[in-house]
Amino acid sequence: MKVAVVGSGGREHALVTALSQSPKCSAIVAMPGNGGMAGLAECVDIKAADVAGIVAYCAQNGVDYVVVAPEDPLALGLVDALAEVGIPAFGPSAAAARIEASKVFSKALMENYGIPTAAHKSFTQMGPAMAYILQQGRWPVVVKADGLATGKGVLICQNEAEAENALKALFEERRFGAAGASVVVEEFLTGPEVSVLAFCDGEAVVPMLSSMDHKRIYDGDKGPNTGGMGAIAPNPFYTPQMAARCMEEIFLPTMRALAAESAPFKGCLYFGLMLCADGPKVIEYNCRFGDPETQVVLPLLESDLLEIMLACTEGRLTPGMVRFAPGAAACVVIASGGYPGAVQVGFPIKGLAAAEGIPGVHVYHAGTRQSGGQVLTAGGRVLGVAAGAPTLQEALALAYQGVAEITFEGAQYRTDIGKVALEAMQ
Secondary structure, eight states, X not given: OEEEEXXXXXXXXXXXXXXXXXXXXXXXXXXXXXXXXXXXXXXXXXXXXXXXXXXXXXXXXXXXXXEEOSHHHHHTTHHHHHHHTTXXXXXXXXXHHHHHHOHHHHHHHHHHHTOOBOOEEEXXXXXXXXXXXXXXXXXXXXXXXXXXXXXXXXXXXXXXXXXHXXXXXXXXXXXXXXXXXXXXXXXXXXXXXXXXXXXXXXXXXXXXXXXXXXXXXXXXXXXXXXXXXXXXXXXXXXXXXXXXXXXXXXXXHHHHHHHHTTOOOEEEEEEEEEEETTEEEEEEEESXXXXXXXXHHGGGBOSOHHHHHHHHHHTOOXXXXXXXXXXXXXXXXXXXXXXXSOXXXXXXXXXXXXXXXXXXXXXXXXXXXXXXXXEEEOSSEEEEEEEEESSHHHHHHHHHHHHHHOBOTTXXXXXXXXXXXXXXXX
């Protein structure tokens, strides 16, 4: 099969790597891809959100199957548009993708179908939102942009001044454009945070290994939220007992709720969970593979990823299709200076070959491009250095060994990825 992968980040590099190992896969096209995928896929300069361009290319170039990785094209209806020309794809319809594309929609879904989440209320004006926050009188409080905001639309406010600034940024400054026209204000949940990616075929849901993302830019979970500065898998807080509870209280009810709303979910559904004192609760849903969680989950997958994806699309997914190797994986993200704010790009990256030469280490390109025989920085999150090993401690040591080999101007990364998980295991 000729497979197209839509997207350009570290998640997509991990997907291309896993798909390339399938006996069913004869060729891979990445749209647009990045500087690290060239050895595995043909990179075609079509932007991920160019629905018409992607559909036309796939129809004209004999693409048999499309894996839509980012949220934007899913929300724009790329899977629906491909179906109209007879090309099957991995990913939800635009109707089902609303579970990520609209926080207001996902919160209403959870409320209507009894799925546990934080206490919340939605607003379209600053005044009522601020009045509600003050009425609650609890700090911190969470303010979320309704729409897609590249992982940066969640603002945690410690006091009245921060809440007012957050609402101004959304409603008055339009920092996230139309995505912030509506906001959700919700209680701040506490407890261990868990990411669970799950394969879905519209009815069946088969969870992958649990993982732990590290959202804040600095060590000790300090500083602003990012798209993710690293991850580990599996998550030690996610016990078999908790997994069974999440299946009954969250995963299956979510699948049934979407089906009842005439939006059955096929693809990868991401459950962002908080394990609170009174039970697990949903922080957020994503309608696709998480980044950087994918970079630690897929390297441990023993099954044929393409076969699983086809089963999801065709409605024949079974738990036995999804098998993971024992052990653990870790990923450390190296970002550009200034990230998650404004960044400078175009700096040469050195040490990639040395890092990739370490047994067990994978270097996933996120924001890179090739020029004149060099790999240059081309985004906020530049690389994800991942490693698998029998234990988490060994996986982390390998990942950081790889990080130490790589240099570029302004490079920054966290030095404490996996620290909380290691402490929990002792």
